[in-house]
Amino acid sequence: MKKPSVNAYVALIVVSFFWGTTYLASHIGVEYMHGLLLAGLRQSMAGVLLTGFFFIKGQKIPPRAMLSKLFIIGVIMLCGSNGLMTWAMKYVPSGLGAIIAATVPIWITIFSYFIVSKSKITAQVIIGMLIGFIGVGGIFYDYLVDLMKPEFRFGILLLIMGSMFWAFGSVLTAKWALGINPLYGAGFQMFFSGVVMLIISFCMGETLQWSHLQEPRLVGSILYLIFVGSLLSYSAYIYALNSLPPSQVAIYAYVNPIVAVLLGFIILQEKLNMVVAISCLVTLVGVYLVNNAYKKNKQYGQLAE
Template sequence: MNRSVITADISLLLVAFVWGTTFVLVQNAIAFLEPFSFNGVRFFMAAILLGGWLVINKKEQLKQLDKKLLVSGVIMGLFLFIGYAFQTIGLLYTTSSKAGFITGLSVVLVPVFSFMLLKMKPGFNAIIGVSIATAGLYLLTMTDKVSLNIGDAYVLICAVGFALHIIFTGKYSSKYPALLLTVIQVGTVAFLSVIFAFFTENWQQAFQAEVIFRTNVLTALIVTSLFATALAFFAQTAFQKYTTPTRVALIFAMEPVFAAAAGFMWANESLSFSALTGCLLIFAGMIFSEIPAKKTSFIFKKKAAS
């Protein structure tokens, strides 16, 4: 495994860590500022930060802006928005545990879409790793009844959105400048979130000082816009070209593990034996996918021979 792949994997794992550990912050914030309004402000702030960085330090990238690059960034932003939007809608009808599991099914959908859209056949290690991680997701999140409802269908659309975002990030990240591509996709999510907030929420709250400057809301907006949005999506766009979409999905499957750990440490949430086992399985699935294929094939051949 070369240095670029190792750097990419570590960077993407840090992204999953940031997303997981900021989940509690977001939960606390959207109790006062509705989800689409929160995401509209969050992604708009991130777009301003990245756009300022682009204009000040990477102005030469603007010369590469054309219709193809713009469309590519909008496509990535559209699928990212679909992920966030349908997860939010689904949570109105289903439980957070089922939503967490179904969202995590993007780890299964990514190799399927990679094969269908990019003709990338997942390796043996990736298939085993995905299977182990999926079992872990089930144990970590599915603590209540398994009966299905309309909310679960919405969250499944969310999983498709996140999976396709990973796929198209892999497709476009090697063709265009990462910062410019990130500004466009983040700006797209901000624009669509504002539109949905205008039609479905009390969007005026975003302009009320007693709401926006509330400690929970302001802290969450600052932390998520800088770390969980601007830096996180720039890192994904910059580093995903060095690895495969399936590996990215497995790394991102660690997000609920980090979220569970953060909830345990900062929100006094308990972790059952089932949840702990699930965390270990997700981690094991990610590690298994990183083992060189030659080593695992040698191990299986040796066992078969014995």
């Protein structure tokens, strides 16, 4: 790999900060519409814009077999992850959602063990997993009253499932090695997943209403998620991943939760005390240990929101 440029580090900064802000934007958006509908609008529009850009440049439509794989991965990673996590923002603080999402490397390691034959579970991985889950458990100490609420428990379940779906999709992506321009492929994944989520939303009785477009906060949330969350941040992520060592790119996974927690505290008045702060740091230490051991085995996968 050639010497990284300044642009590569700028891209990493963009990913580290702006992906952390998407939890806040999603939390605002679900105040006005269902999370699946919000995620569906975000991903379908971003997919149209991204694939449209490549079509204008003369890119051909991928073969049917590759489109099928892009569809499967898109549904797993974006419907199963982004869709469920956006839905969860209706019931769970945005900062807590980001911290739970930070456990993705742990789930990647677990799925790699079963899917990738060369994957190994080392002592460092086990210790890191235990520390990571202890950190998340510590955060719940401050939410004991909320755990009595069915809606809160449902939101936590959605977040855990979303993290698992992203991890499974990441391992599957690495295993299949599609051999397509990552951004072009991502455009199809966004479009396919967005359409699926819109269909599911319609079947649930959730549709886009004219009143939605009269809510400035909702419109701002949707536009922010499309252009900043999906197009800008994901493009920066792909650029950084192809320009910097994975160990450096992984930094964003530790910065995102901190950004989300601080923004949730400042803008939404979410909880931020010593228990939450220490538990967040403990979780990130565990994730670091797992991620570090994972990279040593050269089974590093995608980490994201």
